[in-house]
Amino acid sequence: MTDHTDNRPKTPMLDRVALPSDLKSLSDRELRQVADELRAETISAVSVTGGHLGAGLGVVELTVALHAIFDTPRDKIIWDVGHQCYPHKILTGRRDRIRTLRTEGGLSGFTKRSESPFDPFGAAHSSTSISAALGFAVAADLGGDAGDAVAVIGDGSMSAGMAYEAMNNAGHLKKRLFVILNDNEMSIAPPVGAMSSYLSRLYAGAPFQDLKAVAKGAVSFLPGPFQEGARRAKEVLKSMTVGGTLFEELGFSYVGPIDGHDLDLLLPVLRAVHDRATGPMLIHVITKKGKGYAPAEAARDKGHATAKFNVLTGEQKKAPSNAPSYTSVFAKALVDEAARDDKIVAVTAAMPDGTGLNLFAERFPRRCFDVGIAEQHAVTFSAAMAAGGMKPFCALYSTFLQRGYDQVVHDVAIQRLPVRFAVDRAGLVGADGATHAGAFDVAFLANLPGMVVMAAADEAELVHMVATAAAHDDGPIAFRFPRGEGEGVEMPERGVPLEIGKGRMMRKGARVAILSFGTRLSETMKAAENLSAKGIDPTVADARFAKPLDRDMILDLAARHEVLITVEEGAIGGFGSHVAQLLAEEGVFDSGLKFRSMVLPDIFIDQASPERMYEVAGMDAAQIEGKVLEVLGVSVVGKRA
Known part of the structure; x- marks a missing residue:
């Protein structure tokens, strides 16, 4: 990695903080300086590695305040999703590795239990933090690990039902528990739904200047031993409560909204709730995603995810694209289909940009629905639209x-409703690591009666699969495609529906047949060329469908070859398992066929480049070639291994 030491900001106060315990001896003025330097260090680090910038910048002051007031790691801070955890990592003994974020062997871009005792609960999906915090609170009460539990959850994550399930249970149990509602009016995309409107009304009714006056007027007596005890603390907190009726009905004491960037306000309020809370407490803080870095604040996504960038200008250092991304190909193909069919609608769960549906929304705003972080609702909502005569495409990451x-x-x-599932980010995804790997969708979809499951081998095939899904009205259908650029193949003018359950032959050979499902086809073709140079001439086929299987093609390949190998970007139990089941039912193994299934290994693979992850998984061209040689028992042509 390039040495960026000379470009690092000067951070004399932050340099004094090796662990959160070092914050305890600092004055509030010094904590404000720590926050300023922490923001600069976060920007500098992410400029080197790329990653989730905006969310972390929005919680810098909150991170400092929480670690200064709570006793971590004895007290557990649980960051919902984890996009915002980089400042937390810097303060918790990982600053020396912060410029390895999201790289092979480096720090995870999310919280991770195996990485640090300051990460009590791993997260990379949203809306789990309140459930987890309540679990820790109950465990402590029953004699498990002692300490308070603090959930930091964004307003976007509060659109998921799981957050309310947890709050309902917490209100019933009445355990001491802290929920910090980090309200920045944005998750990855602008928030949607009634919850967002409710939060907006809460802080619209209480101007910040009034809240600041209340809290700063209390600074003179809040620090220290609270000479007048609980009465004054309660009065101050009560005076700052402006209408958290929904949360109070769920059993939480509500404080806020307060300015999450004003430590003169944030510190005394957190000290008060820390010292006096007896049951579940919700503190509503207002923050600004991308705070303190102008290019992030000005960006449409507030700097949510960036490549490496120039700190001075914010210009990202992205490699030039050689082919369109699969996501953009899907989006354009769907827009094309929708232009000819007004029954087509699109649904996403808080990922309009990530799934490409922002393009669909621009063209057909009345037919595009972002339901927020609510995948369960997205699926059932799509199901009912299908029952109502529409043609829903439910676009979600695997x-x-x-x-x-x-x-x-x-x-x-x-x-048997004809919902069309567009499964983005299939396979291994790189820097986001195991939590975002699309490893399991083939296994959990293809075992469902009546489900059609396709995988695009390249971007042209994806266009045809969008057309296939649009034309299919006999039950549900799913098509999967990976993150990143396509193969650079010639693109069709428009998609043509494929025959359901029919694959295609790519290369005819002898002895060995390799049956690929998905975008490992390009690596399979490379392996075949390398094998051909060594005197082994494999047949290669593109399955296209994991369900229904192309029975005729598979049985023909099995009959005409000594060896049949399947290759897929998914976990065991997927395409290869279905092929093995077919071969067993047909008695093919009795004839002596040598069958092998190349799948993702039975491990969670940590972040690295996608190429490196597939090498670790044993699924690049060299390893496909090696598998053929292994099964044939040949290391060099003409010699036995």
């Missing part, structure tokens, strides 16, 4: 589709 699986089974598959 790793997020997992969150709506019961609805896929109960509301879609059992009722």
Whole structure:
């Protein structure tokens, strides 16, 4: 890695903080300086590695305040999603590694239990923090690990039902618990829904200047031993409560909204609630995503995720694109289909940009629905639209589709409703690591009766699969595609529906047949060329469908070859397992066929480049070639291994 030491900001006060305990001896004025330097250090670090910038900048002051007041790691701070955890990592003994974020062998871009005792609970999906904090609170009460539990959850994450399930349970149990509602009016995309409107009304009714006056007037007596005890603390907190009725009805004491960037306000309020809370407490703080870095504040996504960038200008250092991204190809193909069919609608769960549906929304705003971070709702909402005569495309990342699986089974598959699932980020995704890997969707979709499951081998195939899904009205259908650029193939003018359950032959050979499902086809073709140079001439086929299988093609390949190898970017239990089941049912193994299935290994693979992750997984061209040689028992042509 390039040495960026000379470009690092001067941070004399932050340099005194090796661990959160070092914050305890600092004055409030010094804590403000720590926050300023922490923001500069965060910007500098992310400029080197790329990553989630805006969310962390929005919670710098909150991070300092929480670690100064609570006794971490004895007290557990649980960051919802984890996009905002970089400042937390800097303060908790990982500053010397912060410029390894999201790289192989480096720090995770999210909280991770195995990385630090200051990460009590890992997270990279949203809306889990309140449930986790309540679990810690109950464990402490029952004699487990002692300490307070603090959940820091964004307003976007509060759109998910799981957050309310947890709050409902917490209000019932009445355990001491702190929920910091970090309200920045934005998650990855601008927030949607009634919850966002409710929060807006809360802080619209209480101007910050009035709240500052209340809190700063209390500074003179809040620090120290609270000479007049609980009465004054309670009065101050009560005076700052402007209408958290919903939260109070759920059993939480509500404080706020308060300015999350004003430590003169934030510190005394957190000290008061820390010292006096007896049950569940919700502190509503208003922050600004990207705070303190002009290029992030000005960006449409507030600097949510960036490549490496120039600190002075904010200009990102992205490699030139050689081919369109799969996501953009999907989006354009769907817009094209929707232009010819007004029954087509699109649904996403807080990821309009990530799924490409922002393009659809621009063209067909009345037919595009961002439901917020609510994948379960997205699936059932799509199911009912299908039942109502529409043609819904439910576009979710593979790793997020997992969150709506019961609805896929109960509301879609059992009722055989024609919901079209566009499964983005299939396979290994790189810097986001194991939490975002699209490893399991083939296994959990292809086992459902009536479900059609496709995988695009390249961007042209993806266009045809969008057309196939649009034309399919006999039950649910899913098509998966990876993150990143396509293969650079020639693109069709428009998509043509594929015959359901039919693959295609790519290369005819002898002895060995390799059956690829998904974008490992390009690596499979490379392996075939390398093998051909060594005197082994494999047949290569593109399955296209994991369900229904192309029975005729597969049985023909098995009959004409000594070896059949399947290759897929998914976990065990997926495409290869279905092929093995077919071969077993047909008695093919009795004839002596050598069958192998190349799948993702039974481990969670940490972040690295996608190329490196597939090398670790044993699924690049060299390892596909090696598998063929291994099965044939040949290391050099003409010699036995």
